[in-house]
Amino acid sequence: MIKSILFALILIGAVLFFLYSLRNFISYIKLGKPENRLNNIKQRIINTLNIAFLQTKLFRSKLAGFLHFCIYWGFLTLSLVILESIFEGFIPNFSFHFIGRLYSVLTLTQDFFGTLVFAVVIFSLARRFIATPKRLQVDAAARNDAVLILIMILFIMVTMFGTNAERILLGNSHGFRPVSSFIAGIIGGSGSHLMFEINWWGHMLIVLGFLNYLPYSKHFHVLSSVPNTFLSNFKIDRKNTLKPINFEDETLEQYGAKDIEDLSWKQLLDGYTCTECGRCTEVCPANSTGKLLNPKKIVKQVRKRTTAKGPLVLAKTDKHPELDKTLVHDYITQEELWACTTCAACVEECPVMIDHVTTIVEMRRNLTMMESAFPPELNTVFKNLENNESPWAFPPEQRNDWIDEFTEEMTKDGKDLNMKKMSNAGTAENLDVLFWVGCAGAFDSRYKNVTKSFAKIMNTAGVTFGVLGSEEKCNGDTARRLGNEFLAQQFIQQNVETFKRYNIKKVVTACPHCLHALKNEYSQFGVELEVTHHTEFISKLISEGKIKPEKKAETKYTYHDSCYLGRYNNIYDSPRSSLLTVPGLEIVEMNRSKDKGFCCGAGGGRMFMEENEGKRVNIERTEEALSTGAATIASACPFCMTMLTDGIKEKEKTEEVKIKDVAEIIAESL
Numbered sequence: 001m002i003k004s005i006l007f008a009l010i011l012i013g014a015v016l017f018f019l020y021s022l023r024n025f026i027s028y029i030k031l032g033k034p035e036n037r038l039n040n041i042k043q044r045i046i047n048t049l050n051i052a053f054l055q056t057k058l059f060r061s062k063l064a065g066f067l068h069f070c071i072y073w074g075f076l077t078l079s080l081v082i083l084e085s086i087f088e089g090f091i092p093n094f095s096f097h098f099i100g101r102l103y104s105v106l107t108l109t110q111d112f113f114g115t116l117v118f119a120v121v122i123f124s125l126a127r128r129f130i131a132t133p134k135r136l137q138v139d140a141a142a143r144n145d146a147v148l149i150l151i152m153i154l155f156i157m158v159t160m161f162g163t164n165a166e167r168i169l170l171g172n173s174h175g176f177r178p179v180s181s182f183i184a185g186i187i188g189g190s191g192s193h194l195m196f197e198i199n200w201w202g203h204m205l206i207v208l209g210f211l212n213y214l215p216y217s218k219h220f221h222v223l224s225s226v227p228n229t230f231l232s233n234f235k236i237d238r239k240n241t242l243k244p245i246n247f248e249d250e251t252l253e254q255y256g257a258k259d260i261e262d263l264s265w266k267q268l269l270d271g272y273t274c275t276e277c278g279r280c281t282e283v284c285p286a287n288s289t290g291k292l293l294n295p296k297k298i299v300k301q302v303r304k305r306t307t308a309k310g311p312l313v314l315a316k317t318d319k320h321p322e323l324d325k326t327l328v329h330d331y332i333t334q335e336e337l338w339a340c341t342t343c344a345a346c347v348e349e350c351p352v353m354i355d356h357v358t359t360i361v362e363m364r365r366n367l368t369m370m371e372s373a374f375p376p377e378l379n380t381v382f383k384n385l386e387n388n389e390s391p392w393a394f395p396p397e398q399r400n401d402w403i404d405e406f407t408e409e410m411t412k413d414g415k416d417l418n419m420k421k422m423s424n425a426g427t428a429e430n431l432d433v434l435f436w437v438g439c440a441g442a443f444d445s446r447y448k449n450v451t452k453s454f455a456k457i458m459n460t461a462g463v464t465f466g467v468l469g470s471e472e473k474c475n476g477d478t479a480r481r482l483g484n485e486f487l488a489q490q491f492i493q494q495n496v497e498t499f500k501r502y503n504i505k506k507v508v509t510a511c512p513h514c515l516h517a518l519k520n521e522y523s524q525f526g527v528e529l530e531v532t533h534h535t536e537f538i539s540k541l542i543s544e545g546k547i548k549p550e551k552k553a554e555t556k557y558t559y560h561d562s563c564y565l566g567r568y569n570n571i572y573d574s575p576r577s578s579l580l581t582v583p584g585l586e587i588v589e590m591n592r593s594k595d596k597g598f599c600c601g602a603g604g605g606r607m608f609m610e611e612n613e614g615k616r617v618n619i620e621r622t623e624e625a626l627s628t629g630a631a632t633i634a635s636a637c638p639f640c641m642t643m644l645t646d647g648i649k650e651k652e653k654t655e656e657v658k659i660k661d662v663a664e665i666i667a668e669s670l
Contacts, residue, residue, distance in 0.1 A: 007089035007204070014208040021215035025272065028310035032265035037231040044230050047353075052229040057351040060596075061279065067120050068351075071153070074117035075222075081110055081160055082207055085200065097174035107175030111164075115179050118157045125150050135278025142218065142276055149219045152210045159206065162199035166191050218300075221275045225352040228273040231266060232353035238520035240344050240568045242361060245485045256365025256483060259327045260306050261313075263362060270354040271303030280346035280356060285599040285621075286339040290614020293339035295346040295356040301331040302359065328363050334373055337363050341617065342481050342604030343563040348595055361604075364483030378482060381608045385487055389473045390439035391608055399442040400469045406452045410459065418464045419455060423471065428504045431466045433458075433532075436518065438511035439474050440638030446645065447638040453667035454510055454534050460670060461546035465508070471498055475517040482605035489525070492517075496527045510534040510663060512564035512571075512637045513603075519569070533565060535636050535662050539574040542581050542666075549669035553585035555631035557665075560590070560621070560644060561597035562637035575636050575662050582669045588628040598624060602639035622647025625657075632658045634665060 050056050055072060059065035080096070087094040097103045127133070128147055164180035167173045169191030173180075214220050221228075245255055257263045280295035281287050287294050305327045312320050328334070337360055346356045367373040381391050389396050403421065410417050420431065428434055435458070441451040458465050473495050476488035498504075499522075507529050509515050519531035541547045557579060565571045572594045579585055592598040601617025611617065622644055625633045633648075635641045645659050 004090050010205075010208065011086065011089070014212055018212050018215070021212065024311075025215055025220075027314055028306050029265050029268050029272070031261055031306070031310060031313060032263050032268040033261070035264040035266055037233070037266055040236050043235055047232065047234050047236075048226060048230045051234070051351070051353060052226045055351065057349070057353075060349060064277070067124060070113075070116050070120045071124075074113040074120075075153075077109055077113045078117070078156075078160070080106065081114075085163070085204055085207075088200070089204065093172045095174050103174060104176040107177045111177050111179040114157050114160055117153065118161075121150050121154045121157070125154075133278075135282040145217055145219070146276075149210075149213075149217065152206055152213070156203060156206050156210065159199045159203035163196060163203055166196035166199060170196060218274065218276045221273050221352055224269065224273040225275075228269055229353045231269070232355070234353055238523070239570075240347070240357065240516070241520045241524070242358065242480055242485075244489065244524050245365070247486060247489065254366070255369040255485065256367070257327070257359070257362040258366045258370065260302065260309060262366070263302070263327075263359065267355070267359050267362075268302065268306050270356075270359070271299050271301075271306055273352045274299040274303065274354060275352060276300060277351065279349040279351065280354075283345040283349050283596070285341055285343060285345065285601060285617045288598075289617050289620050291336075291339040292333065292613065293336045298332060298336065298356055298360060299354055302327065305331045328366055332363065334367055335613075337367065338375055338609065339613070340604050341563070341599045341601055341606045343599035344567045345563070345596075345599065348567050361481060361483065364481075365485055366483070368483035369486060374482070375609050377609055378605070381478070381482070381605070382484060382487065385474060385479055385484075385491075389491070390443060391474065391478050392439060392443050394443045396470045396473075399437070399472055402437070402442055402448045402451050403467060403469055405448075406455050409452070415459065418459050418462065420464070420466050422466045422468050422502050422504075425466055426502070428466055428502050428506075430464070432464045433506045433508050433537075434466045434468070434502075434504045436475075436507050436509040436511075436514055436531075437467060437472060438509060438514045438638065440642075441510055442472070444638060444642070447641060447661075450510055450638070450641070450661040450663050453661065454538075454663040456667050457538060457541065457547060457663060457670070461541045463541070463546075466502075466504075468498065473498075475511075475514045477513040477517045478605050478608070480517075480521075481603070492522065492525050496522060496525050499527050499529065505530060507531045508534055508537045510636075510638070510661070512562045512569070513639065516564050516568050533569070533571055533574070533636070535565075535575040535578055536571060538663065538666055539578045542578060547666070547670060549582040549666055551669040552583040553665070553669065556586050556588055556629060557632045557634050558588050558590055558625055558628040558630035559593075559634045560600065560625060560640055561594055562635070562640050563597065563599050563603055565636055566597055567595060575634070578662055578666060579634060582665060585665075587634075588630050590624050590628055592624065600637075600640040600643035602643045607639050607642070616647075616650075618643035618647045619650060622651055626651065626653060631656065632660055632665075634660055634662055636662050 055065065055069050058068050084095055125147065128143060161180055161183055164173065164177055165184040165187055168177065168181055168184040169187065169189060214222055254262055260268060274296065276296055278296055284293060284295050308322050312322055340360045342357050344357055384391055384393050388394060407417060425431065435455065437451055440447045473491045475495065476491040479488035507518055509518065509531065512533065515531055515533050518529050522529060559576060559579065561572065576587060579587060598621050599617060600621050633644055635644060641659055641661060648654055648657055648659060
């Protein structure tokens with residue numbers, strides 16, 4: 001009776017304190033801006049089953065994935081042991097043996113997973129001190145937190161087996177428990193009621209302590225990862241899109257995020273869900289090349305700031321040193337934010353569906369539009385965008401130059417021209433597709449050859465296509481990722497009007513940044529477009545037999561995946577399948593390829609910024625490409641081509657190695 005009363009008091013106290021901590025956590029999260037994350041419930045459930053329960057993303061790292069899977073499912077399976085022990089606190093010798101033979105299956109499973117968890121925890125503890133992977137090399141406080149959690153899990157297993165072994169020796173055990181029986185055999189004797197109680201109380205106190213420690217530990221993800229996965233927009237909304245700012249809303253006083261109240265509640269939940277596993281940091285191109293940016297730290301600082309400021313806001317405290325601080329500057333420096341290439345490798349790797357990139361861009365918006373605190377070289381970029389409708393200092397009229405050059409080349413070769421300027425065509429109804437050239441495709445002397453190569457391919461295939469020429473504006477991607485949402489929306493709205501005026505529905509482009517903006521973000525501004533990347537278009541033309549590469553390739557190739565083509569739009573196969581139709585062409589993959597591909601360093605506006613810290617990202621990628629021994633590096637993005645070309649020049653390999661777009665390679669083989 002005394003045991004039951006004492007246990008009831010401890011259990012009630014533990015549950016009440018946990019609920020108190022949970023209430024505080026929810027109240028902190030609610031400080032963020034509202035956001036609807038309850039659409040498409042069916043897909044959200046599927047995501048949760050695949051990612052949270054089957055832990056599919058964790059297995060991108062096989063060893064770590066296996067270890068975590070064992071601990072996670074071990075805990076889920078052993079939760080019935082905990083429930084059984086709770087009932088036993090009120091009913092002596094209680095068990096679920098009344099379910100019959102199924103109980104033996106249950107006890108066998110518990111013994112198996114208990115042993116597995118014990119072994120995995122021992123191994124995980126060793127990894128924290130011996131041969132520790134770089135991503136797990138953290139500060140002492142973070143390491144101690146992880147070690148404490150692992151030790152608590154270890155002793156939960158030890159006390160569970162101790163309780164079961166004593167129960168067997170005392171003759172009160174049911175079911176089939178081979179491991180517990182083996183331990184009981186080692187202990188020997190007729191059992192001890194005192195040792196049973198010590199193990200039982202130890203087991204319950206550690207479990208309840210573990211539960212109440214979680215909300216104050218980075219291991220809160222044990223509780224938050226499932227809801228965070230359910231509430232993520234994976235396969236719900238268009239991938240990696242930014243939400244527009246409503247500049248017509250006169251009540252808005254803050255653009256972008258300066259502090260936690262400017263982020264959404266989901267972004268604050270991301271902060272509390274971070275496991276600090278370091279997978280994001282391990283794949284970050286900026287961090288890998290010695291920059292200040294650490295995606296893990298960004299998310300961790302959001303949590304740290306929320307925990308520090310949240311109680312003060314809720315208590316309506318007027319004066320406190322913490323209230324004079326802000327998330328941007330005091331917790332996260334602008335140098336970290338400007339180092340991001342928005343490659344989304346961090347998002348791809350995160351096992352609990354945290355969106356680092358959107359949070360970073362929100363803070364960039366504050367720096368750009370509220371503080372004008374951006375790298376000095378961006379002054380030129382923004383000025384060019386305002387005056388020339390592109391990031392470069394070329395007048396808009398020069399967008400027509402490649403059209404005139406291509407027309408002249410086709411006429412000289414005596415070929416019919418299937419290209420029409422929209423200003424002459426008047427409508428897109430009689431065209432197969434609009435070719436959106438992009439700023440680089442129109443102005444960059446090197447990439448203009450790609451533009452003409454793709455136009456040649458379409459012309460050869462009998463595709464009737466339109467071009468906008470000087471009516472085409474920058475798609476707005478560069479300005480958006482640099483935080484200048486106001487400037488970006490000006491271009492977007494003008495382009496949307498042009499699409500509507502000519503009734504344009506189908507678009508093809510050779511620029512992944514244009515692809516992503518037009519395909520995934522322009523729908524936010526009133527136009528739905530069917531947008532195809534030129535590698536997809538070429539692959540389709542080949543499969544339909546409209547073009548056939550015939551000239552043999554004499555060299556070995558490697559293919560560089562553009563982040564905005566691959567991770568942003570899941571286009572990995574069409575560039576490769578097109579290349580492999582060229583007779584004799586062999587592709588040698590880089591170590592980091594497809595969804596694990598390494599960024600060229602140009603995304604997120606980094607194309608127009610200097611790298612003054614650490615190693616240049618494009619050099620890192622160029623060296624990886626050169627290590628394949630390929631004589632040609634194939635790409636499918638103007639930014640990637642520029643960065644890799646610069647890398648080849650710096651490595652003094654311009655004579656031995658060439659950089660070519662997929663369109664150029666196919667056009668040369670026709």
